[in-house]
Amino acid sequence: MTTAATDAFVTHRNLLFTVAYEMLGSAADAEDVLQETWLKWTGVDLETVIDQRAYLVRITTRQALGRLRTLGRRKESYVGPWLPEPLLTAPDVAEDVELAESVSMAMLLVMETLTPTERAVFVLREVFDLPYDEIAEAVDKTPAAVRQIAHRARSHVAARRPRGAVSAAESREVLDAFQRAVETGDLQTLLDLLAPDVVALGDGGGIRSALPQPITGANKVARLFTKGWSTLGPDVSFETSMVNGHPALLIRRLGEIDTVLALRIDDGLITGLYSVRNPEKHTHMEQVTELSR
Numbered sequence: 001m002t003t004a005a006t007d008a009f010v011t012h013r014n015l016l017f018t019v020a021y022e023m024l025g026s027a028a029d030a031e032d033v034l035q036e037t038w039l040k041w042t043g044v045d046l047e048t049v050i051d052q053r054a055y056l057v058r059i060t061t062r063q064a065l066g067r068l069r070t071l072g073r074r075k076e077s078y079v080g081p082w083l084p085e086p087l088l089t090a091p092d093v094a095e096d097v098e099l100a101e102s103v104s105m106a107m108l109l110v111m112e113t114l115t116p117t118e119r120a121v122f123v124l125r126e127v128f129d130l131p132y133d134e135i136a137e138a139v140d141k142t143p144a145a146v147r148q149i150a151h152r153a154r155s156h157v158a159a160r161r162p163r164g165a166v167s168a169a170e171s172r173e174v175l176d177a178f179q180r181a182v183e184t185g186d187l188q189t190l191l192d193l194l195a196p197d198v199v200a201l202g203d204g205g206g207i208r209s210a211l212p213q214p215i216t217g218a219n220k221v222a223r224l225f226t227k228g229w230s231t232l233g234p235d236v237s238f239e240t241s242m243v244n245g246h247p248a249l250l251i252r253r254l255g256e257i258d259t260v261l262a263l264r265i266d267d268g269l270i271t272g273l274y275s276v277r278n279p280e281k282h283t284h285m286e287q288v289t290e291l292s293r
Helices: 002-022 027-041 052-076 093-097 097-103 105-111 116-127 132-141 143-158 168-184 185-195 218-230
Strands: 194-205 236-243 246-253 256-266 271-274
Touching: 002 027, 002 052, 002 097, 002 116, 027 116, 052 116, 052 132, 093 097, 093 236, 097 105, 097 116, 105 116, 105 256, 116 132, 116 143, 132 143, 132 236, 168 185, 168 218, 168 236, 168 246, 168 256, 185 194, 185 218, 194 218, 236 256
Parallel strands: 194 271
Antiparallel strands: 236 246, 246 256, 256 271
């Protein structure tokens, strides 16, 4: 493999990982897609490539689309609710508001409701601002068809996405208040932080105990967390970290990550609580994952 080809891949690696991760919601699968992209890239005659970045994105998108369909079949047999795999991210991700929103747990869950092609088109157009003709080549559609898919996906996401961007400072303030309320058993303060229709989801993957189904409603969710917190025991510690571009709570037991707790916040209230307990989804939580647009 030529040095020029290796340099091009390394230069765009963070971008390619971000594209694959946003399409899949799984860091492990995104890494596999990058390996597949690299293998495809090694067989390309660079003299025929006009835009290396666009070409690499096209390969990555096609590989991710194939894996997305496989991942869909895996989710059908997954034990309990499936949540995206959390990433420990650098503070600068939060500074890019659009990137932070696009990789947030809340947005990744919204994108789960799209078809594979809709998800690919939405990610490439709305997040990475690729022109329609490049997207068309990546998803094997005409530019006209891609425009229609983009419009449909945009409308679908708009009806479900978090209402307005929330700054890292706002997220941290709500998260800190939430932690204080559950640690002290302050049920009323917790109820004040939760939206009436708040939803709590837990992902244990059949490996660790987690919520077998969504819990909905402020009263049920507040009592769930105040009761659950009191049973954690003395070997548990808490820390706030940047996860998927937003402050989130890491719960450690004997120093090992037990739970990654992310929030969805709308209009100052918590509307979603996402607890990832499956240890197989914690592999990208000990080292920062570099994301890029």
